[in-house]
Each structure stands twice: as structure tokens, then as C-alpha cells.
Amino acid sequence: MSIDKETVKKIASLSRIAITDAEADAFVPELNQILGWVEQLGEVDCSKVEPMTAVIPNKLRLRDDVVTDGEIRDKILANAPIADHGFFAVPKVIE
Amino acid sequence: MTEIYDLGIAGIRSGIADGDFTAREVAETFNARVSAAKPLNAFLVETPEHALAAADATDKARAAGETLGKMAGVPIGMKDLFCTQGVETTAASGILKGFVPQYESTVSANLFQAGAGMLGKLNLDQFAMGSSNETSAFGNVISPWRRNDGGNSDLTPGGSSGGSAAVVSGRIAPAATGTDTGGSIRQPAAFTGITGFKPTYGRCSRWGTIAFASSLDQAGPMAHDVRDCAIMLEAMAGFDAKDSTSLDLPVPDWEAALNSNLAGKKIGIPKEYRVENMPAEIDALWQKGIEMLKDAGAHIVDVSLPHTKYALPAYYIIAPAEASSNLSRYDGVRYGLRDLPDGAGLQDMYAATREAGFGPEVKRRIMIGTYVLSAGYYDAYYTQAQKVRTLISQDFDKAWKSCDLLLAPTAPSAAFGLGEKMDDPLAMYLNDVFTVPSSLAGLPAMSVPAGLDGKGLPLGLQIIGKALDEQSVFNAGLAIEERAGFVAKPEQWW
Numbered sequence: 001m002s003i004d005k006e007t008v009k010k011i012a013s014l015s016r017i018a019i020t021d022a023e024a025d026a027f028v029p030e031l032n033q034i035l036g037w038v039e040q041l042g043e044v045d046c047s048k049v050e051p052m053t054a055v056i057p058n059k060l061r062l063r064d065d066v067v068t069d070g071e072i073r074d075k076i077l078a079n080a081p082i083a084d085h086g087f088f089a090v091p092k093v094i095e
Numbered sequence: 096m097t098e099i100y101d102l103g104i105a106g107i108r109s110g111i112a113d114g115d116f117t118a119r120e121v122a123e124t125f126n127a128r129v130s131a132a133k134p135l136n137a138f139l140v141e142t143p144e145h146a147l148a149a150a151d152a153t154d155k156a157r158a159a160g161e162t163l164g165k166m167a168g169v170p171i172g173m174k175d176l177f178c179t180q181g182v183e184t185t186a187a188s189g190i191l192k193g194f195v196p197q198y199e200s201t202v203s204a205n206l207f208q209a210g211a212g213m214l215g216k217l218n219l220d221q222f223a224m225g226s227s228n229e230t231s232a233f234g235n236v237i238s239p240w241r242r243n244d245g246g247n248s249d250l251t252p253g254g255s256s257g258g259s260a261a262v263v264s265g266r267i268a269p270a271a272t273g274t275d276t277g278g279s280i281r282q283p284a285a286f287t288g289i290t291g292f293k294p295t296y297g298r299c300s301r302w303g304t305i306a307f308a309s310s311l312d313q314a315g316p317m318a319h320d321v322r323d324c325a326i327m328l329e330a331m332a333g334f335d336a337k338d339s340t341s342l343d344l345p346v347p348d349w350e351a352a353l354n355s356n357l358a359g360k361k362i363g364i365p366k367e368y369r370v371e372n373m374p375a376e377i378d379a380l381w382q383k384g385i386e387m388l389k390d391a392g393a394h395i396v397d398v399s400l401p402h403t404k405y406a407l408p409a410y411y412i413i414a415p416a417e418a419s420s421n422l423s424r425y426d427g428v429r430y431g432l433r434d435l436p437d438g439a440g441l442q443d444m445y446a447a448t449r450e451a452g453f454g455p456e457v458k459r460r461i462m463i464g465t466y467v468l469s470a471g472y473y474d475a476y477y478t479q480a481q482k483v484r485t486l487i488s489q490d491f492d493k494a495w496k497s498c499d500l501l502l503a504p505t506a507p508s509a510a511f512g513l514g515e516k517m518d519d520p521l522a523m524y525l526n527d528v529f530t531v532p533s534s535l536a537g538l539p540a541m542s543v544p545a546g547l548d549g550k551g552l553p554l555g556l557q558i559i560g561k562a563l564d565e566q567s568v569f570n571a572g573l574a575i576e577e578r579a580g581f582v583a584k585p586e587q588w589w
Binding site: 003012013018019033034042053058072078088093 | 435
């Protein structure tokens with residue numbers, strides 16, 4: 001299946017990446033080339049195969065349900081482009 | 096007398112222990128090498144004061160008669176994918192410009208705990224996505240190596256751990272950390288004539304390592320030789336409750352158990368790795384490797400890994416899919432770049448920030464990942480790729496019934512020139528043909544320098560082992576190292 005410019009724009013939108021018309025045009029052949037190449041996986045009969053979930057068998061551990069950190073608000077905000085009143089600040093989202 | 100900068104980890108360690116020189120002299124030597132190496136563009140941040148402080152601590156501990164750590168007095172280069180407290184960490188991406196971690200990654204913390212100092216943060220492919228270090232937002236790393244044709248064209252050090260490979264091969268750092276998702280330790284090690292080791296998935300904690308593809312990412316050492324890699328991996332590895340895939344196992348003493356006698360070991364030669372258009376020199380090197388392992392007492396057997404040809408396409412679905420999820424955190428809200436056009440709302444801010452901050456290859460992979468995970472395509476692409484991954488892993492399991500280790504080339508060519516492959520993403524992806532299958536299966540693998548091509552450039556051989564059997568990989572690597580007698584070094588032109 002090949003993808004067109006509209007699909008590229010939709011993927012970019014889902015990816016939250018702004019792209020220009022010219023960039024969308026450039027992505028069409030590139031993505032088609034890569035996706036065309038990965039489609040060879042369809043040749044492999046996987047009807048009796050489970051998808052990989054863990055590459056090395058490893059049980060997920062449980063830990064005690066207790067607070068293990070906290071009191072680090074300033075550290076968490078230290079790299080924020082804008083932090084106000086102890087919060088991350090973003091453009092207004094509700095009119 | 097050997098110059099200090101020619102020494103690796105073991106040499107520095109014993110020199111300090113014997114009082115031949117102080118850790119401070121070592122740090123000063125390498126700090127000077129670092130500041131003289133700017134033409135290579137290998138460092139994004141230099142931290143000479145960190146190296147000196149660790150050295151002084153080592154000298155003080157030695158004077159007090161304390162037991163020194165495994166890495167005591169060894170100043171290392173740190174791939175800029177590891178978060179380092181108080182030191183800018185960008186993963187070579189514009190989107191993290193100015194990001195100063197408030198915490199230390201487990202791997203770097205382990206190394207510092209073992210006495211290592213840090214010379215600086217090393218350039219890499221942006222978010223470790225690339226095989227030539229050409230996707231960095233802060234410029235290419237230039238390999239210390241040059242072809243012997245007098246052309247002096249700039250070569251790639253490989254990628255994504257290109258800065259790490261460049262500084263270790265140029266004797267600018269005695270060792271450096273790397274990370275390997277589909278070959279990012281092994282291929283650059285091969286391209287620059289050094290030794291690089293990717294351990295079993297889960298040996299090194301991923302906590303504080305900037306994520307690319309979480310089911311594949313593994314940290315490992317890049318160093319002069321097999322012994323140095325064993326010492327450094329011991330310092331890096333270990334259980335970490337902060338990483339849910341960390342293996343809760345003791346770290347073996349790999350260095351103490353090094354043994355290049357391979358009597359009784361069976362080495363498999365995977366026939367599917369004889370790819371079309373393989374350069375004769377690579378094939379000849381592989382043959383030479385077989386002879387070296389036979390000489391060390393190993394028995395050679397032919398094995399088949401029938402799904403090898405599907406490893407790369409599966410990888411280029413799985414890795415971008417995981418990347419598209421992992422990189423969704425870069426949104427201009429919590430850290431790094433924010434691009435807020437006039438009058439823009441929240442969604443526009445996300446899109447503008449990500450447009451401005453990510454490089455072309457990162458965008459390409461996020462887009463591919465988003466597509467293969469999107470409604471209607473998930474099963475056809477992503478689930479199918481994960482099933483093929485199961486088959487690739489089972490191929491290895493079957494091979495282990497007739498052998499203990501596999502021998503293959505590390506890369507299908509020697510280092511190529513900067514700019515030669517950047518126009519064709521697919522051609523670049525094919526560079527990882529020999530390293531990706533073992534990454535998909537989470538197996539330990541290493542690259543050992545084994546010879547030079549006709550143009551005087553290093554070539555590496557790769558040894559792949561069973562899960563958790565790093566020791567056998569180290570031992571076979573040592574057997575090759577002892578027989579290859581690889582001593583070539585790049586001539587200093589920078």
C-alpha cells in the first residue's frame with residue numbers, strides 16, 4: 001500500500017510535527033520507499049507465532065505501595081521553558 | 096616509555112596502583128588531549144573539572160591506603176545519551192538544547208561510584224538514530240582515521256556512538272560509554288579499530304539513559320581491548336529497581352575469568368550472513384577469524400539463521416514505533432525547546448516545537464513509527480514485526496543447540512566518507528545488517544578489531560553469544576585479539 005501526500009500530512013498531524021507542503025512532498029517518496037521495503041515481512045508465515053513481548057524472560061516485580069520520592073518540585077520544574085507558581089505553564093487552552 | 100594517553104583502563108589502573116603516575120596526571124593528560132581535539136567535533140560539552148575531581152579523590156584514597164574502585168583514576172568520555180546531573184545533556188538534538196538533568200543516570204552513577212571521572216559529553220547521532228553520526232544537530236564527528244590514499248577526505252566514525260569511537264581510537268579518552276540499539280556500539284567500534292561490547296538486554300540499567308527504542312537499548316563499554324571492556328562493563332552493569340527490565344542477577348567477575356583457550360567451544364558460522372555484494376576483504380577477514388578461533392581450540396560448525404533477511408525490516412518497524420512513543424514526551428512543556436508562534440494554542444505549540452527541535456532523521460522515524468502504530472495498520476506492520484522478532488529469536492535458540500557462539504563480520508564495509516550515504520536512508524539502514532538480529536534477540540555481542548582493508552582502515556569481527564553468557568563472548572574476543580595483533584592507530588592530524 002502506498003501513501004500519498006494527504007496521508008503524510010495526517011501522520012505528521014498525529015505525530016504533532018508541523019510540516020510545510022514542500023516537506024510533505026519530500027516525505028512521500030521517502031516513506032514509500034521505506035514502507036515498501038518493510039512490507040516484505042508479509043511473506044513470513046506467522047500464523048502460529050506469538051508476538052515478542054520480552055526479549056529476555058523477566059518477571060515484572062512488585063514493590064511495596066509506599067511513596068519512594070517526592071518533595072522535589074523545584075527539581076522537576078528546573079528545566080521547564082516556563083514555570084509559574086510551582087506549575088508548568090502552557091498557552092491558554094480554555095477561552 | 097609508553098605515553099599515558101596510549102594506556103587503556105587496565106594500564107592506567109595499574110600505573111596508579113604502582114605509583115608510576117598519579118590519577119591527577121592522567122586526568123590532566125587527557126584533559127589536554129580533549130581540548131586539542133576540537134577539529135574532530137567529538138565533544139558536545141567538556142568537563143575537565145569533573146575528571147580532575149575524580150582523580151584527586153582517587154589519589155587521596157590511594158594515599159590513605161583505601162581499596163580503589165574498578166575504574167579508579169580512569170577519566171572516560173560519556174555518550175551524551177546518559178543524563179548527567181548538572182551537565183547539559185541533549186542527545187545531540189536541538190529539542191533538548193539547554194537541558195540540565197537534575198539527576199544522574201544509573202550507568203554514569205555506577206561508573207563514578209567505581210572511581211571513574213568524566214572528560215565530557217560525547218557527540219552522537221541525534222537520539223542515537225543513525226549509523227554515521229551525521230544526524231547530530233551539532234555537526235558531524237570526524238573520524239581520526241583517514242584512508243591511506245592521500246586524499247584526506249573526512250570519514251565517518253560510525254554511529255550512533257560516533258563521538259565515543261572517535262575519542263577512544265584517537266587516544267583522547269582511554270574508554271567511553273556507548274549505547275547499542277541496532278549496532279550503535281559495535282559498528283562504530285569496528286569502523287575505528289577499537290573494541291565495543293553490547294551486553295545482554297537488561298544487564299545495564301536504562302534509567303536516566305535517554306530512550307530511543309526501549310526494548311532494544313542497551314549501554315555498553317567502548318575501549319582499547321577486551322580486558323578493558325570487561326572491567327568497564329563490570330562497573331556499568333548491575334540490578335536497578337528503577338528499570339523494570341533490569342535483570343536481578345549478580346554481575347560476574349568477567350575480567351578475572353578471561354581465558355582465550357577455546358577448547359571444547361563450538362563456534363557457529365551463520366550462512367545467511369554471507370550477503371550479496373559482500374566485499375572480498377570482509378569475507379577474507381571472516382575466514383581469518385575462523386582460522387584464529389580454530390587455532391584457539393574451537394570447533395567450527397555451520398549454522399543457519401533462516402529469518403536473518405527479515406531482521407532489518409522488522410527492526411525498522413519496531414524501533415521507530417517505540418521511538419515515536421518515547422519521543423512524544425518532547426512537547427515544549429516540561430524541558431528543552433519551546434517554540435510558541437504568535438497567538439498559537441497548545442496544539443500549535445507542540446507541532447511548532449517538534450518541527451523546530453527534531454532533525455530530519457528523527458522526524459522520519461517518528462512518522463514511520465506513528466504510521467505503523469496507527470489504527471488499521473497496527474496488526475499488518477507492528478504485530479507482524481513482533482512475530483517476526485519471535486522467529487528471529489527462535490533462530491538463535493535453535494543455533495545454540497549446535498554451537499556456543501557465532502562469528503560474523505561487524506559491518507558490511509569499512510568506514511565510509513561523510514556525506515556518501517546521507518541521501519539514501521535505506522542504504523544507511525542496511526549498514527546494520529549484521530548487528531540488528533542479535534539486538535532483536537537481546538543477545539550479548541562484541542566487535543573486536545581484526546585487520547585493515549586495502550585503504551588502511553580498520554575492520555571488525557563480531558562475536559555473538561547466548562543470553563547472559565558474556566564470559567564466552569569476552570573469551571572468544573580475547574582469542575581473536577591475541578591472534579590478530581591489531582596495533583594500528585590513526586595518525587594524529589588534528
